[in-house]
Amino acid sequence: MNLQFVVDGLLLGGLIGLGAIGVTLTYSILRFANFAHGEFITWGAYATLAVTGLIGWATGQQLGGAGPFSVGWTVLAAGLVAMLLTGLLALGLDTLLFARLRARGNAIIMVMASFGASMALRSLLEFVFTSEPKYFSRDIQIAIPLGAGVRVTADQLLMLAIAVVLVVAVHLIMTRTTIGRSMQAVSENPHLASVAGVDVDAVIRATWLAGGALACAAGIMSGITVQVRPFMGFDLLLPLFAAAILGGIGSVPGAMIGGLIVGLAESAAVPLVGGGFRAAVAFLLLIAVLLVKPAGLFGMRE
């Protein structure tokens, strides 16, 4: 069997993991499953495209790739701006929608509202950008052979490296800083956290910002290595939740490892049982985890 699926799986797993971190944080801190999280991925990708275009238009420069990569520094700069914008989008959605419903304390209403928000956000993108796929670059990248028939493009390596850097950074923030400890505290016991001096509302805002920004990073990864289309995030929703639950709700390293497992399993399904079953893999994994170990691999509670 060709081992190409390992490279594909790691890449897919990396971007699922980045998205799943946001899901796991919002799930554990705000106590609801946000189905609009996939749209943050899509909006992040489109925002990066739009900002890249704006920079190109403003500077009048021809946008080319930097070094061996299909995209250049402009995309990187645009990506950073888009991460902030997506974080603000998540924050705005919370202020307009979720914060008002949270006051009533009904998680089911929140989940349903996130469904509605998901549809609205997706349709808005389709309206503005059409459903035609878009690309960061139409250049053809020559894949580097790694031996054993495995090939990898420079873009794929770059995206994996960025994913690793982001995950390590988030993990360090969660375990070594005050805001990270505050997030853990609110996730376990919001009342005790506020008694200990934690501003729960500030933690919630930080959670949305971080979740949105990481989803945007996942969107950029997917957009550069595949394409940008309005359903790209929605199609990742099930794998995101499978990864977050597999890793254990609330665990950042768990979400990343869960993402890698789901990504590798999906990619392995293609040579093993055929591409048609690929989408079912995340679903089967999710059911298996819920039946066998509902707390997940690194979860502390069910």
Place this chain on the structure above:
Amino acid sequence: MTAAVLLTVEGLVAGYEPGVPIVRGVSIHVDEREIVVILGPNGAGKSTLVKAVSGLVPKTAGRVMLAGADIAQLPAHQMVRNGLAFVPQTENVFTLMSVADNLALAVAVLPKPDRAPGIEAMYDLFPDLAVQRNLGAGRLSGGQRQMLAIARALMVKPKLLVLDEPSAGLSPKLVELVFARLLAIRDTGVTVLLVEQNARAALAIGDRAYVLADGANRLEGKSADLANDRIMAELYLGAGQAVEARPP
């Protein structure tokens, strides 16, 4: 010589839901360096009173003054910054975090230079915690947990330490240990307000006590006097049951 008043609560009305007050007009005051005990049968509103004072339960009427400042409208997370630290009765440590992280989280409200010495001071005060610093707080024994909860609250150098039934679930020996600690803490200049079910033990360390019944003041006085009070006995043995059995 009369000591300065640290905490004044006047006509406090509070409850979890609007229109359903559990505390119905309670007034208490705590002087500096006092240990004041709140007693009363189950359902008397003791716990709700201290939660309302700490900002966890909404207040609908009344005044709460701490060291001359009106703290009635402050959200719970601002209380520690204003000198009031609260130790809840249950779930009072973060079980998924290590002992060290529990303390590090609490100390974050202090200015940076004070943080590391603050944590070291707590380890000196509670040597048990120093040994267990890297252990998950969920794996501590009941007594150690209570010590961590108190250490967490003391971390912010409060003027007033408020505790909701620190003896709950502890063996008599541990209760003795915890209460001895409270006396030592008071001797360092911290004022203590304490809700207790264990009246005998609490009156032994308290200077004064208030007895609540049905969400209102019922009795108050010096601990020694209350320990022998007839109405007290009645509240706990007779009328207390009646209060408890009343439909909400």
